[in-house]
Amino acid sequence: MSFIEEPRPMNTPNYTPDMVARNVKQRGNGVIEIARYNFGHMKANMAWVWFLGVMGITIYDFFTTQEILGPIKWAISIDWGLEDNWQFYTSSLLAQGKEIPNGEYDTFRNEMLEMHSDIIYWGWFYILFPLFWFCLLISPNWRPLRIDSKRRLIYFWSWGKFYIAQYPIHLKDNPDGLCWFLEAEMFKSWMHREAMGSLILHIPHENPENQKKVAVPIGTYRPVCEYQNYLLRDFLLDYMCSDDGDKEYARYFKKEKRIWLDYFGWFYRFSLFPARGYNEKKTEAKIQAWLEKYGDGQ
Secondary structure, eight states: OEEEOOOOOOSSOOOOHHHHHTTEEEEETTEEEEOBHHHHHHIIIIIHHHHHHHHHHHHHHHHTTOTTHHHHHHHHOHHHHHHHHHHHHHHHHHHTTOOOOTTHHHHHHHHHHHHTTTHHHHHHHHHHHHHHHHHHHHSOOOOOEEEETTTTEEEEEETTEEEEEEOOGGGGGOHHHHHHHTTOEEEEOTTSOGGGOEEEEEEEBSSGGGOOEEEEEESOSSOSSTTHHHHHHHHHHHHHHSSSHHHHTGGGGSOOSOOHHHHHHHHHHOOSSOOOOOOHHHHHHHHHHHHHHHOOOO
C-alpha cells in the first residue's frame, strides 16, 4: 500500500451528482456524512472470498471424502463422531461369533480419544473458521465520517474515542490551505490500481494534549468512477468552503441515473444489522463541551 499526496488542481469541478450522491449523504443544517472505504473493501476482498471458498470446500467434502465432516461430528458430540466406527467394530465382533463385553464402548471410546486426541480441535476449527467470516459478512456497516460546515467541524467516533477538529474561518477562502489542514492523502492498496484508491482525512483526538490523530479512509468501495478519491476531495473542499453548501450543491445529492454498481452494491454493503450511526444526544454533548473549551468562538 502507498500514500500519494497531490495538490488540488485549480479547474472546473469534474465531480458529478452520480459520484457525490453515492458517497455523501445530507443530514440537514449543513451536516453531511461520507461513506467509509474500508468496510466495502474488507467485505469484497476478504470476507466474501474466504467465506465462499470455505463453504465451497465444505460442501464438496460433504459429498465426497467427508474428511471435514468427521472432525466436526467429533467436536459437536464424541458419541456422534464414533457412531460409524462403533458400528463397524461391533459388527466385526459379532461376525466372528464374539459377544460384546459390558463396558466395551467406554474402553473403545477412550482408546479412540487417545489415538485421535487432536481431532476435536480440528473439528472446532472447521466450525469456527467459516463462522468467523460469516459474522464479518453480516456485521453492521461502519460509522460514516461527519462534516458540519456551519460550525466548521469534522468529527468521528472510533472505538469509543471521539475525534474532532474545527477548521479556521479564513480557510473557507483557501481550499488548498483547508486541504493541508485536513492532511488529505490518497491511499492506494496493493490489491488495486491507483485509480481505485480512497481519500484519507486525519482528525485529531478531542483532547489536544493527546496529540493522537485518526486516519479515516473515506469514499465508497467499489469506487463509482476512476480516481473517485480526487473528485470526492474536491467536492468536500468546495462544500466546506461554501456559505450554504446544502443549497449551493443541492443537485449533487440526487442521483441522475442508475449505474452498474447499483445492481452489485449489495455485494459490498451486505449486512443483516442496521448500520452503525451516531448517538445524537451524546455526540452533541461532546461537541458542545469541546467547543466551549477549544472552539475559536467565531
